[in-house]
Amino acid sequence: ATNMFVHVRVAPLGEEYILLLADDRTEITRTAAVRNDFVANVSHELKTPVGAISLLAEAIEGAADDAVAVRRFTARLHKESARLAALVQDIIELSRLQGADVVLAGAGIDLNEVLAEAVDRNKLPAEEKRITISVGGTVEQQVFGDRDLLMTALRNLIDNAIRYSPEDTTVGVGLRQRDGLIQVSVTDQGPGIAPEEQERVFERFYRIDAARSRHTGGTGLGLSIVKHVVANHGGEISLWSRPGHGSTFTVRLPVIEDAVENDQTIS
Numbered sequence: 001a002t003n004m005f006v007h008v009r010v011a012p013l014g015e016e017y018i019l020l021l022a023d024d025r026t027e028i029t030r031t032a033a034v035r036n037d038f039v040a041n042v043s044h045e046l047k048t049p050v051g052a053i054s055l056l057a058e059a060i061e062g063a064a065d066d067a068v069a070v071r072r073f074t075a076r077l078h079k080e081s082a083r084l085a086a087l088v089q090d091i092i093e094l095s096r097l098q099g100a101d102v103v104l105a106g107a108g109i110d111l112n113e114v115l116a117e118a119v120d121r122n123k124l125p126a127e128e129k130r131i132t133i134s135v136g137g138t139v140e141q142q143v144f145g146d147r148d149l150l151m152t153a154l155r156n157l158i159d160n161a162i163r164y165s166p167e168d169t170t171v172g173v174g175l176r177q178r179d180g181l182i183q184v185s186v187t188d189q190g191p192g193i194a195p196e197e198q199e200r201v202f203e204r205f206y207r208i209d210a211a212r213s214r215h216t217g218g219t220g221l222g223l224s225i226v227k228h229v230v231a232n233h234g235g236e237i238s239l240w241s242r243p244g245h246g247s248t249f250t251v252r253l254p255v256i257e258d259a260v261e262n263d264q265t266i267s
């Protein structure tokens with residue numbers, strides 16, 4: 001069972017609506033189960049930073065006379081609360097994406113521009129690791145969608161490429177148009193992802209190496225968010241990777257002409 005988009009254009013008003021339809025009952029039942037699972041996972045994931053924060057607060061109280069220790073604990077307290085904030089933000093984003101009311105207010109989006117901004121916003125972390133972001137290709141056509149969501153998706157992919165890459169490497173970002181699809185690819189020279197992990201990395205809270213992911217500031221929700229954004233836009237995401245040879249994530253989104261062809265015009 002799959003979700004599908006139906007474009008409906010109300011001709012006299014010139015307004016477009018997209019309806020997201022769950023196409024059968026099984027899908028609805030499955031969605032409910034997945035949601036319960038999500039709640040259980042969320043509670044579990046929140047416990048770690050919340051627990052750390054209360055321990056650190058106690059430690060600060062106990063170390064009141066030791067200025068150096070207080071500074072150290074305070075720095076960790078800030079880090080844990082930033083982690084908690086990121087986690088809460090990703091959880092909200094993901095639960096919004098799992099609802100049926102996403103991409104209601106879509107528009108024609110120029111991915112050249114969105115991608116350029118996504119790269120720009122990742123400049124600082126890249127510079128910190130002396131990673132070069134090399135951008136190639138432009139596209140003529142637009143995609144239909146939600147700019148903020150597409151931005152989030154592209155930023156997450158570039159952010160991961162930077163976080164999982166060693167210093168002094170290159171992250172390649174490419175844009176091209178092919179067979180009525182716009183293709184965005186993000187390639188890194190990082191550790192790569194083993195074949196048996198390649199599907200799992202898109203699952204919520206799945207991390208290949210939880211300790212390292214925590215260290216690099218990940219929430220375990222990034223790729224899951226990307227996957228949902230892409231699906232909500234009628235696209236797909238794929239991963240090519242070989243351990244030791246880096247990874248390439250490729251997003252394919254239908255160009256706007258395709259969407260218009262499938263429109264049902266009500267007059």
Ligand code: ADP
Nearest residue numbers: 160161164201207208213218219220221222223
């Ligand atoms: P996280 O917040 O942990 O980065 P993601 O959902 O973005 O969560 O990714 C899930 C897991 O997939 C990560 O913990 C990491 O193990 C792996 N991963 C994601 N992107 C890459 C990449 N570019 N190279 C290697 N591993 C990656």
